[in-house]
Amino acid sequence: MKTKILITALSLILFGSCSEVLDISPDGTQTTEDIFSDETTTGAYLTSCYEKFMAYGYGYTGIENQNVSISDDTWSIGRNGAKSAYLYQGICNTDGDIGWGQVGNTLAYQSNMFGYKVGAWExxxxxxRRTNVFLSQIETAAVPSEEERAKxxxxxxxxxxxxxxELIQRYGKAFIITDPAYVDFxxxxxxxxxxKEVSDFIISECDEAMNEDALPxxxxxxxxxxRMTKSIAAALKSRTAIYMASSLFNEGENYWPEAEAICEESLNDxxxxxxxxxTSVRSPSYFGTNAYQEYSCTTQDYSDNPIDKETILRTQNFSTAWNYQGLPINNAASAGMTPTQELVDAYPMSNGKYILDLSKPYNDVKHLSPNLNLESGYDExxxxxxxxxxxxxxxxYNGSTALNSSNVETTLDIFRTGECAIDGSNTQRTQTGYYPRRHYNPLARRGKSVGVSFRYMRLAELYLNYAECLIENNKLTEAVAAIKPIRDRVNMPNIDEVEGVSIDQQNLRLMYRNERRIEFAYEENRYYDVRRWTNPTDNMxxxxxxxxxxxxxxEDGTFTYQRFQINDSYHPETGWAGSGLEKLCYTNKFLLYPFDASEVSNILANTQVNIQNPGW
Known part of the structure; x- marks a missing residue:
């Protein structure tokens, strides 16, 4: 009897939702022999493995980036069903997705990202499992050429x-399944x-793929x-290596020497x-000398010799950031994920000096009293x-400029009585005193959308991954050298060139982590970095x-600046009221996603093993 891949309700559990190329038989089924005996459907089946590939960036529920919004870099307005509002309150359970407006596994279920009532694990x-089917058939499948088979x-x-x-960075562990897993699994x-076991598997698979000349x-x-490439394989190896060596995942073992070798090889590859x-600005009239800004405000180009040689994987292009991460002067629907003061504090002065003491940035738990570095040149x-x-x-920030909806360069008045002032009851207004600029093309405004690529993997990460390994292995001179290209791009003095900076392992670790934070702001790295750097029993x-x-x-036109805890209220006559809001997703159970209770129960019944993560 022929083995069947059933494109039916039952097979959706094993292989995912239907793909048009597979829905080619009247009864809704197609045999593996039929699919893989034709070179067109063989290639189409591989394409179907990418179905519902994650958009990341602004592809989460509510047109926000959930990972960015629940990091300490931003505070989300939380509109259109975004889950961040629940997570700020610590609301998440193991019930899965139990319907619109109901609270379930708010971490794992993102309808825009994974599909309606589909969690990350599933x-x-x-x-x-669909990819496993392809790999089980490709050796004998009909293909256009042997080179294509290899590729x-x-x-x-x-x-x-x-x-x-993607699984283990969320859940911390996984079942390694390489068989096709048909319906009798x-x-x-x-x-x-x-x-570590899954990491070894990932790195081994990537090594094997990178040895294939046909893979571009x-x-x-x-x-x-x-489409997957050798550069993605190299980036996967590098990212996996530093994760497996980090506190959350290393189970007390020292994997940093191994990680260093992997990260060095990946970067050099x-x-x-x-x-x-x-590093070269193409449009200086808009970006001046800031190549970092231009890079994050443009789309990736494609050729044998592209202008953008940094991007490894971009997952979506979006053109309406001005609307859902926008400004009141453009009548944007939402201010989106607005920068926190903590993110603003992370940016050093142009002389390279940090405005806060990185070893103790605040004098109080609520961050209202900054521990300022009085030698930095920072002026409050x-x-x-x-x-x-x-x-x-x-x-x-207050006093910066942007184009309004009439294409007029306009100053952003974010002071209390200004047009862009804080207003906690209005989703068009900031709640932090800042608005997001990353991925915001300066020409974008209401009536003019400009495409921007969200880069999920890029070369800068591999430089910094390698630097992290060197720091942890106490190779400080080499680590500083690995960070230098990142600083050079933005014309910042390198860490060892800053007056008064002491280079020892602990100080360099703090400076490195700060560097990583600001380099990848509004990407998704900070969410995972905070977690992997945390011990499994500690809170974030x-x-x-x-x-x-x-x-x-x-009255004289100057400004008075005062830090405040988000969600407190202010009245000119009575002053401040409220005790602010905590992001209650800081507790250690939020280090990892919870498994759905139904999945835990099913696995427990079949294997007698409770897979649930701590705290859930």
Missing amino acids: HFYKRI WTAEAKVLRAFFYL DESELVMSSF WRPVVSTDYR LLNNGFELY TNPYVDRDPRFYATVY DVIRYETGMWIEKN
Whole structure:
């Protein structure tokens, strides 16, 4: 009897939702022999493995980036069903998705990202199982050429590795399944693998794929923008390596020497195959000398010799950020995820000096009393001058300018009586005293949408991943050298070139983590970094309290700046009221996603193992 891949309700559990290319028989089924005996449907089946590929960026529920909104970098307005509002209150359980307006597993269920009532665990395993089917058939399948067979095989292995990393960075462990897993799959045979075991599998699969000459280093046509490549494999290896060595996942073992070797090799592989940081500004009239800003406000281009040689994987292009991460002067629907004062404080002065003491940035738990570095040159009465150029690429602040809906350069008045002032009851207004600028093309406004690519993997990460390994292995001189290209791009003095800076392991670790934070602001790294750097039994105190900047305009035209805890209220006559809000998703159970109770029960019944993560 022929083995059937059933495109029916039952098979949706194993393989994911239907793909048009597979719905080609009248009764809704198609045999593997039929599919893989034709080169067109063989290739189409591989394409179907990418179905519902995650958009990341602004592809989460509510058109926000959930990972960014529940980090300590931003505070989300939380409109259109965004889950951040629940998570700020610590609301999340193991009930799965129990319907619109109901509270369930708010971390794992993102309808825009994974599909209606589909959680992350189910989503990635559907794609893993479909990829397993492809790999089980490709050796004898009809293909256009043997080169294509080799390329497709390598591509599928990297794709499966990608899905496994997405699983374990959320859940901390996974079942390694490489068989096709047809409808008679016996779950009692499953054995949960540790983070390290899955990491070893990911790295091995990527190594094997990278040894295949037919797999390209980068996409050369836009339609292949999300297809797996050697560069993605190298980035996966690097990211996996630093995660497996980090406190949350290493189970007390020292994997940093191993991680260093992997990260060095991955970085060199990319540098030796045409990848480089985006350092030359093409449109100086809009971006001046800030190549970092231009890079984050443009779309990836594709050719054998692209302008953008830094991007490894972009997951979506979006053109209406001005509306859902926008400004009141454009009548945007939402201010979106507004920068916190903590993120603003992270940007050093242009001389390279940090405005806060990184070892103890605040004198109080609620961050209202900054522990200022008095030698930095920071002026509390004029706080936005002479900062790291990445600050100006990321944050709209009081006194900065942008085009309004009439295409007129307009000053942003974020002081109390200004047009863009804080208003907690209005989703068009900031709640922190800042507006997001990252990924916001300066030409974008109401009536003019400008495309921007969300880069999920890029070369800068591999430089910093390697630097982290060197720091943890106490190779400080080499670590400083690995950070230097990142600082050079924005014309900042390197860490060892800053007057008064002491380079020891602890200080360099703090400076490195700060560097990583500001380089990847509004990407998704900070969410995972805070977690992986936290011991499994500790809370994430760094995200518990967040502040904004309240601004009063004085009669002489100067401004008075005052830090406040987000969600407190102010009245000119009575002053401040309230005790602010905590992000209650700071507790250690939020280090990892919970498994759905139904999944835990099913696995327990079949394997006698309770897979639930701590605290849930």
